[in-house]
Amino acid sequence: MADSDSKVALEPRTFKVTGMTCNACVNSVERSLNSMPGVSATVNFAAEKASVLFDNSISNSNSLVEAVKKAGYKAEILDGKDNEYEQKKRNKEIKSYLEKFSIFLEIITFINIRRRW
DSSP, X not given: OOOTTSOOOEEEEEEEEEOOOSHHHHHHHHHHXXXXXXXXXXXETTTTEEEEEEETTTOOHXXXXXXHHHTTOEEEEOTTTHHXXXXXXXXXXXXXXXXXXXXXXXXXXXXHHHHHO
């Protein structure tokens, strides 16, 4: 990035990264982002997020999204929408569990009815 005598203000960004299926995918996204000048990135597979620090005089958010796309994945800027995204993800997960529980109860009910015949 910059030499040790000059101070560069790095701008933080968080991105939602989709399409990753394993740790090799994480490594691919990290390599793609970290190969850009003025960029330092870490990717969290479980959270589907990339945390990036970058020098905005060299790179910008759109170029970071493009780097992820070139690696074969989708990226979306989360800053400002992060809480909304997390809430939607949580709600979707809860809905999935409720649907599975409902099916389980229906199966148990059916089994109990069949036993009485």
